[in-house]
Amino acid sequence: GAGVSQSPSNKVTEKGKDVELRCDPISGHTALYWYRQSLGQGLEFLIYFQGNSAPDKSGLPSDRFSAERTGGSVSTLTIQRTQQEDSAVYLCASSSGTSGGYFGPGTRLTVL
Amino acid sequence: DQQVKQNSPSLSVQEGRISILNCDYTNSMFDYFLWYKKYPAEGPTFLISISSIKDKNEDGRFTVFLNKSAKHLSLHIVPSQPGDSAVYFCAAARGGSQGNLIFGKGTKLSVKP
Numbered sequence: 098g099a100g101v102s103q104s105p106s107n108k109v110t111e112k113g114k115d116v117e118l119r120c121d122p123i124s125g126h127t128a129l130y131w132y133r134q135s136l137g138q139g140l141e142f143l144i145y146f147q148g149n150s151a152p153d154k155s156g157l158p159s160d161r162f163s164a165e166r167t168g169g170s171v172s173t174l175t176i177q178r179t180q181q182e183d184s185a186v187y188l189c190a191s192s193s194g195t196s197g198g199y200f201g202p203g204t205r206l207t208v209l
Numbered sequence: 210d211q212q213v214k215q216n217s218p219s220l221s222v223q224e225g226r227i228s229i230l231n232c233d234y235t236n237s238m239f240d241y242f243l244w245y246k247k248y249p250a251e252g253p254t255f256l257i258s259i260s261s262i263k264d265k266n267e268d269g270r271f272t273v274f275l276n277k278s279a280k281h282l283s284l285h286i287v288p289s290q291p292g293d294s295a296v297y298f299c300a301a302a303r304g305g306s307q308g309n310l311i312f313g314k315g316t317k318l319s320v321k322p
Contacts, residue, residue, distance in 0.1 A: 139314030200252030
């Protein structure tokens with residue numbers, strides 16, 4: 098497909114388990130962002146990858162959160178020892194840098 | 210501390226009228242601003258952007274105005290259509306379009322026929 102894809106679309110997990118969320122950006126886009134939107138809140142920046150530069154991790158809420166981007170393309174966001182407050186829609190976006198980012202449909206994470 | 214604020218959580222406008230969505234920011238280092246539209250169960254879609262070297266940018270029915278001295282930007286939709294009903298997010302970045310985006314909490318626009 099031509100757009101940003103994310104998987105899974107929905108994930109239900111038990112408190113304390115680890116989860117991995119995947120993002121496939123638009124081919125050729127050098128910038129990749131992860132955001133989350135909790136219920137009733139705006140979009141919260143998590144992490145930003147730009148080319149081969151060190152990622153901007155300033156938005157990660159705790160050390161339980163990590164992300165990597167392999168080969169400058171696919172990215173995975175990992176949440177260890179999930180907590181109920183991690184429940185949110187996790188959105189990935191990619192950008193060529195010449196226009197606004199294109200978002201994926203998101204992964205809805207529910208931590209029971 | 211919220212760096213990007215959208216103080217109106219909702220706005221209701223009659224079809225054909227102008228919708229004005231407002232956004233304020235606190236960080237004077239922001240130099241690139243964007244508006245996104247989000248329908249339920251979908252990811253946000255990019256609408257329009259403006260660089261801090263400009264004070265206005267138009268794209269069809271959408272115009273974004275930037276007032277740097279007031280640290281304020283607004284999105285005008287003229288004329289408003291029922292299909293414009295969505296949540297609108299304002300976002301700001303430092304470092305141009307390559308910077309990470311800081312979003313506001315969004316304004317839900319309802320355009321009534």
